[in-house]
Amino acid sequence: MTADDSFSRLDDDDYPAYTMGRAADMLGTTQGFLRAIGEARLITPLRSAGGHRRYSRYQLRIAARARELVDQGTPIEAACRIVILEDQLGEAQRINAEHRRTARSPSAPVAV
Numbered sequence: 001m002t003a004d005d006s007f008s009r010l011d012d013d014d015y016p017a018y019t020m021g022r023a024a025d026m027l028g029t030t031q032g033f034l035r036a037i038g039e040a041r042l043i044t045p046l047r048s049a050g051g052h053r054r055y056s057r058y059q060l061r062i063a064a065r066a067r068e069l070v071d072q073g074t075p076i077e078a079a080c081r082i083v084i085l086e087d088q089l090g091e092a093q094r095i096n097a098e099h100r101r102t103a104r105s106p107s108a109p110v111a112v
Contacts, residue, residue, distance in 0.1 A: 012056075013056060013057045013058040014056045014058055015056055015057075016045065016046040016054030016055060016056050016059075017054070017055075017056065017057070018054065018055045018056070018057075018060065019052060019053070019054065019055075020034055020045070020052065020053045020054075020055070023055040023059075023060055023063070026060060027060065027063055027064055027067055028067075029063075029067050033063075033067065033070075033076075034053070034055075034063065036076050037063055037066050037076065037080055038053075040076060040077055040080040041080070042062060042063070042066055042080040042083055042084065043055070043059040043062050043063060045059065062083060062087070065083050065086070066079045066080055066083050069082055069083070
């Protein structure tokens with residue numbers, strides 16, 4: 001792998017570029033919070049060859065939303081469930097919008 005390959009991966013939202021310590025610093029939270037949302041199965045960090053947790057930007061956005069809810073007084077387990085449901089709703093809305101676009105587009109001619 002070249003240096004260019006390594007740098008291009010940093011643009012990938014799913015690339016696990018952040019250590020647990022760095023992720024906690026970026027979110028302004030503790031490593032314990034990251035462990036807790038992992039135990040609640042909100043996010044599953046990848047592991048380095050040495051077994052250390054690594055987080056992606058996408059996972060950090062999910063964790064930030066959970067932290068926002070916890071900061072508002074929501075218990076962590078409930079916050080994780082809310083974030084999961086929000087994510088599922090967003091995906092369902094995206095799929096519905098795609099189906100609507102497909103239904104409005106002219107169909108290909110049917111062969112007789």
